Amino acid sequence: MSAAMLAVENLSASYGAARILYDLSFEVGRGEVVALMGRNGAGKSTTIKTIMGLMAQRQGHVRFNGRDISGLKPFEIARLGLGFTPEDRRIFVDLTVMENLDIGRQPARSFADGTPAPSWSPEKLFALFPNLAEMPHRLGGRMSGGEQQMLAVARTLMGNPLLVLLDEPSEGVAPLIVEQMANTIVELKKEGLSILLSEQNVHFAQLVSDRVYMLEKGQIRWQGTMAQLTENVDVQRAYLTV
Amino acid sequence: MTLSAFLFQALNGLSAASGLFFIAVGLSLIFGVTRIVNIAHGSLYMLGTYIAYSFATKIGGAIGFWGGIVATAILVGVFGALIEIVLLRRIYRSPELFQLLATFALVLVINDATLWIWGSEDLLGPRAPGLRDAVEVLDRRLPTYDLFLIVIGPAVLLVLHLGLARTRFGRLVRAATQDREMVGALGVNQAMLFTAVFALGSALAGLGGALQVAREPANLATDLVAIGDAFVVVVVGGMGSITGAYLAAVIIAEVKAICIAVGVVDFGYFTVNFSKLTLVAEFLVMAVVLIARPYGLLGRAQGQVRSIAEPEDPIRPATPALKMLAAVAFALLLGLPLLAQSSPYMLILGIDVLIAVLFATSLHFIMGPGGMHSFGHAAYFGLGAYGAALLVKWLAAPMGLALAAAPLVALAGALLFGWFAVRLSGVYLAMLTLAFAQIVWAAVFQWEYLTGGSNGVVGVWPTAPFDTRVSYYLLTLTLAAIGVLMLRRFLFAPFGYAMRAGRDSALRAEAIGIDVKRVHWLGFAIAGGVCGVAGGLFAFAKGSISPETIGVGRSIDGLVMVLLGGIQTLTGPIVGASVFATLQDTVMRQTEYWRALLGGIILLLVLAFPGGIVGALEKFFSRWKTAS
Numbered sequence: 001m002s003a004a005m006l007a008v009e010n011l012s013a014s015y016g017a018a019r020i021l022y023d024l025s026f027e028v029g030r031g032e033v034v035a036l037m038g039r040n041g042a043g044k045s046t047t048i049k050t051i052m053g054l055m056a057q058r059q060g061h062v063r064f065n066g067r068d069i070s071g072l073k074p075f076e077i078a079r080l081g082l083g084f085t086p087e088d089r090r091i092f093v094d095l096t097v098m099e100n101l102d103i104g105r106q107p108a109r110s111f112a113d114g115t116p117a118p119s120w121s122p123e124k125l126f127a128l129f130p131n132l133a134e135m136p137h138r139l140g141g142r143m144s145g146g147e148q149q150m151l152a153v154a155r156t157l158m159g160n161p162l163l164v165l166l167d168e169p170s171e172g173v174a175p176l177i178v179e180q181m182a183n184t185i186v187e188l189k190k191e192g193l194s195i196l197l198s199e200q201n202v203h204f205a206q207l208v209s210d211r212v213y214m215l216e217k218g219q220i221r222w223q224g225t226m227a228q229l230t231e232n233v234d235v236q237r238a239y240l241t242v
Numbered sequence: 243m244t245l246s247a248f249l250f251q252a253l254n255g256l257s258a259a260s261g262l263f264f265i266a267v268g269l270s271l272i273f274g275v276t277r278i279v280n281i282a283h284g285s286l287y288m289l290g291t292y293i294a295y296s297f298a299t300k301i302g303g304a305i306g307f308w309g310g311i312v313a314t315a316i317l318v319g320v321f322g323a324l325i326e327i328v329l330l331r332r333i334y335r336s337p338e339l340f341q342l343l344a345t346f347a348l349v350l351v352i353n354d355a356t357l358w359i360w361g362s363e364d365l366l367g368p369r370a371p372g373l374r375d376a377v378e379v380l381d382r383r384l385p386t387y388d389l390f391l392i393v394i395g396p397a398v399l400l401v402l403h404l405g406l407a408r409t410r411f412g413r414l415v416r417a418a419t420q421d422r423e424m425v426g427a428l429g430v431n432q433a434m435l436f437t438a439v440f441a442l443g444s445a446l447a448g449l450g451g452a453l454q455v456a457r458e459p460a461n462l463a464t465d466l467v468a469i470g471d472a473f474v475v476v477v478v479g480g481m482g483s484i485t486g487a488y489l490a491a492v493i494i495a496e497v498k499a500i501c502i503a504v505g506v507v508d509f510g511y512f513t514v515n516f517s518k519l520t521l522v523a524e525f526l527v528m529a530v531v532l533i534a535r536p537y538g539l540l541g542r543a544q545g546q547v548r549s550i551a552e553p554e555d556p557i558r559p560a561t562p563a564l565k566m567l568a569a570v571a572f573a574l575l576l577g578l579p580l581l582a583q584s585s586p587y588m589l590i591l592g593i594d595v596l597i598a599v600l601f602a603t604s605l606h607f608i609m610g611p612g613g614m615h616s617f618g619h620a621a622y623f624g625l626g627a628y629g630a631a632l633l634v635k636w637l638a639a640p641m642g643l644a645l646a647a648a649p650l651v652a653l654a655g656a657l658l659f660g661w662f663a664v665r666l667s668g669v670y671l672a673m674l675t676l677a678f679a680q681i682v683w684a685a686v687f688q689w690e691y692l693t694g695g696s697n698g699v700v701g702v703w704p705t706a707p708f709d710t711r712v713s714y715y716l717l718t719l720t721l722a723a724i725g726v727l728m729l730r731r732f733l734f735a736p737f738g739y740a741m742r743a744g745r746d747s748a749l750r751a752e753a754i755g756i757d758v759k760r761v762h763w764l765g766f767a768i769a770g771g772v773c774g775v776a777g778g779l780f781a782f783a784k785g786s787i788s789p790e791t792i793g794v795g796r797s798i799d800g801l802v803m804v805l806l807g808g809i810q811t812l813t814g815p816i817v818g819a820s821v822f823a824t825l826q827d828t829v830m831r832q833t834e835y836w837r838a839l840l841g842g843i844i845l846l847l848v849l850a851f852p853g854g855i856v857g858a859l860e861k862f863f864s865r866w867k868t869a870s
Contacts, residue, residue: 052427056335073724090424094419102410103417104428206721 004063005030005163005194006082007053011060013050020046021218023060028163028196030111033189035205035226036198038215038239044198045087048165049213051196052084053077065162066112081109082115083161087168087198089152093141096121097132100140100151104158117162118191125154128184146177153184166197170204182207202240206230207242214239246380248503253379255492255499257388261394262491264450265468266475267402267484268443268820271354274419274482276340279669282348284469286322286444289352290314290451291350291460292360295367298455304371307456315449322444326437330848334436339615342672343805344848346798349465350841357462358835359552375616387456395454403419406484415439419482466794469678473673474524478531480541481670489539497523521684528677536665556613557742557812559734562574564813575719579712589715594723595823596715600776602803602819604769607729609801610809611738612765613745614663617672618679620799621659622652622770624792626777628686631699631787641705641782648778649771655682656770657763664762667748679797687789700759700789702781718779725772730812732768741765799826802844 004027013021021043028034036044050058053074069077092100101122108119126133129150154228158163170178183193185208199205212229214222222235269283296583299309333341373390376383406412418425426432480487501523504516600644605619629651633639659678663671686693708714732738743751744758751758781787807818828834
C-alpha cells in the first residue's frame with residue numbers, strides 16, 4: 001500500500017447531462033501540500049466537492065487514510081478526518097466567531113499508524129489567526145471577506161482533520177491576507193497536516209505547495225513538482241494565463 | 243364601547259395568541275432546518291387535543307390533566323420523530339412539491355386514523371384542575387386558565403430562545419437553518435439533527451393542542467384550520483424565526499379580538515358588523531406585512547437551498563404522433579354519447595373527468611412552466627362556480643351569461659391574490675396561496691346572506707339547449723378542449739418562454755429585460771381565469787355548489803392530479819386528471835376511509851414514481867429506444 005493520505009482513482013463527476021470531471025487520478029502524501037491548478041471552470045472546485053461527497057453523480061474511487069470513502073456521506077467523510085473549506089467560505093452569518101468554531105468541533109483523532117493528529121482549540125486557533133482573537137463575539141455576517149476566510153479555515157481545523165481540502169484560499173481577499181494565508185498553510189504543514197488546495201494564482205501556489213496537478217476541462221493535463229512548474233513557462237501559459 | 247371592554251378583549255387576544263404561537267412555532271423551526279413545510283403539523287396539533295382528552299378523561303384528576311398534557315407533548319414528539327425517520331428522510335432530495343404532497347398525504351391518513359380511534363363526535367375535555375375559577379379583571383370575569391395561557395406562550399418562547407442561543411443543539415439548529423449542507427460537511431450527522439428538530443417541533447404542536455383541551459372540543463376539522471392559521475402566522479412572522487412567530491401571533495390574535503370587540507358599528511348610511519370581518523382583517527394584516535416585508539416581520543430572504551437535484555428537461559411541442567393521438571382521443575370523446583346510450587353514468591363520469599382536466603391543466607400551467615406551486619387553486623374554481631351560481635340565484639341570469647362570468651370572477655380574484663403571490667416563491671408562495679384559498683372558502687362559508695353558507699346554492703341547472711346530458715357533455719368537451727389548447731398555445735408563445743425563463747432564473751431573465759413578476763402575475767391570472775371556467779361548468783353540471791366542494795381538499799386533488807401525471811410534461815396533467823377523477827368517482831366512493839386511501843396512494847406515488855405516470859412512461863420508452 002502506498003503511503004498516500006489521499007488517493008483519487010479514476011474519479012468522474014457529472015451535473016445533469018453535463019460531464020464535468022474525466023477520470024482524474026492523483027495523490028496527496030502525508031504532510032504534503034498539493035495544488036490543483038487551472039483556470040476558472042477547469043473543475044478544481046468540483047474535484048474537491050466530489051472528494052467530499054457533495055456531488056450526487058460520481059464514479060471512481062477515493063481512498064483516504066487507508067479507507068475507501070467513495071459513496072460515504074459528507075458528514076461521515078468529515079468524521080474520518082477530512083476537513084473541507086469551501087471557496088465561498090459558507091460562514092454561518094447568524095452565529096458568532098466562537099459559535100462558528102463550535103459547529104466545527106470534533107474529537108481528537110490519530111493517523112492510521114497511531115501517531116496523534118494535530119488537535120486544535122479556539123485558543124490555539126486564535127494564536128494562529130490573531131485577527132479572530134480580537135472578535136470572538138462578532139457575528140459571522142459582520143466580518144470582512146479576509147476575516148471570514150480565516151474563520152472558515154479555523155472552523156475546519158476545529159474538526160482536528162488529518163488532511164484539509166482548501167478551495168481557493170486566496171480568492172477575493174486583500175493582498176495582506178493572502179500573505180497571511182500562505183504563512184498559515186506553511187504553519188499547518190509544519191504541524192504535520194496534509195493539504196490539497198485549489199488555486200489559480202501561481203505566485204500563491206509557489207509559496208506553499210510541493211506538487212501541482214494542472215486541470216483543464218475536467219482532465220489532468222500536466223503534473224509535476226512546484227519547482228518544475230516554476231521553470232515551465234509554457235505550461236503556465238497554456239493552462240493558467242488568461 | 244368602553245375602554246375597559248376594549249382592554250378585556252385585548253387580554254382575550256393574548257390568550258388566543260399563545261394558541262396560535264404553539265401551532266406556528268414548531269412549523270417554523272422545522273422548516274428552518276429541514277426546509278420541509280410540514281402540512282401535517284396541524285394534524286399533530288389536533289392529535290394533541292385528542293390524546294390529552296383521553297388522558298384527562300381516562301386517568302382523570304390533576305395527574306390525568308396536567309400530567310397528560312406533558313405526556314401528550316412527549317408522545318406527539320416521538321410520533322413526529324417516527325414520521326421523519328420513516329417517511330421524510332427518504333424525500334429530502336425530492337422536489338419541494340413532493341415533500342408538500344407527502345406531508346399532505348399524512349394529513350389525510352392521520353385524519354382517518356383519528357376518526358377510527360376517537361370517532362366523529364366532538365369531544366370536550368374537563369376543565370383544568372386548579373384553574374377552574376375566574377378572576378375579576380376590569381370588572382369582568384376572566385377564566386384563570388386563560389390567564390395561564392397568556393403566561394405560558396411567552397414562557398415557552400423564552401425557553402426556546404435560551405435553548406437556541408445557549409446550547410450546542412441550538413447552535414446547530416441555527417447553523418443548519420442557514421446552510422445545512424455545510425453543517426454536514428463539518429461532520430454533523432444531519433439525519434440526527436433533523437429528527438431531533440422534527441421531534442421538538444412536533445412536541446410543541448402536541449403541547450399546543452393539549453393545552454386547548456380545557457377550552458375547545460377535540461374536532462376532526464381542527465387539522466386544516468390549525469395549519470391555515472399557522473401558515474398565516476409564519477408568513478407574517480417570518481419563516482424560521484420563533485420570536486417572529488410570537489409577534490405575528492399576537493398581532494393577528496389582537497386584530498381579530500378587536501374586530502370582535504368593536505362589533506356592529508353604525509356609519510350613518512350603512513352598518514358594518516366587524517365581528518364578521520375577522521378573516522378579512524387577517525388577510526389585510528398579511529397583505530400589509532407582505533407588501534412591506536416580503537419575508538415576514540422578522541424573516542429574511544431564504545438563500546437558495548443548495549441542492550443537488552437534477553435540472554429539469556425542457557418541454558417540447560407536440561410531435562405529429564402526439565397530435566394524431568390527441569385528435570383520435572378527441573374524436574373518441576365526441577363519440578362517447580353514442581357509447582353511453584346503454585349506461586348514462588358514462589356521461590356523468592365524462593363530464594367530471596373533463597372538468598378535472600381543465601382544472602388540472604390550468605394548475606399545471608402555473609406550477610410546471612411557471613414554477614409557482616399553488617396550494618390554493620380551489621379558490622379560482624370556487625370563484626368561478628360561485629360567480630356563476632350567484633348570478634343565477636340573485637339576478638336570474640341566463641346560463642350563457644353566468645358561464646361567461648365565471649372566468650371573469652376567477653380572473654379578478656387571481657389578479658388580486660396573484661399580485662401578492664408572485665412576490666414570493668417556493669414554499670412561501672405555496673403557503674400564501676393556501677391561505678388565500680382558505681379565505682375564499684371562509685368568506686363563502688361565513689357570508690350566509692349572500693352565499694347560503696354551508697347550505698350552498700342550489701337549483702343551478704343548465705338551460706336549453708344544454709339541458710340534456712349529451713348536449714351539456716358536448717359543451718363541456720368543447721370548452722375543455724379550447725381551454726387546454728389555449729393554455730398550450732400560451733406556453734409556446736414568447737409569453738410562455740418568458741414565464742419559463744423567469745422560473746429557471748429570475749435574475750438572468752430580468753437582466754435580459756423580462757419583467758418576471760408581471761409575467762408570472764399574468765400567468766397566474768390566466769390560469770385562474772381558465773380554472774374559473776371549470777368551476778362554472780362544475781356548478782351547472784351538479785346543479786348546486788357548496789363550500790365543501792371548493793375547500794382545501796380540491797386544491798390538493800389538483801396537485802395530486804398534476805403530480806400523478808408528471809409535472810414535467812404537458813400531457814401529464816391531462817392523463818393525471820383523467821386517472822384521478824375516474825378513481826375518485828369509482829373506487830374512492832366505495833369506502834368510508836377514502837382519505838386514508840387517497841393518502842396512501844399519494845405516499846406510494848411520491849416514494850415510487852417521482853416523475854409521475856407520464857414521466858415513468860417516457861423513461862420507459864427512452865430506455866427501450868436506447869436498448870433497441
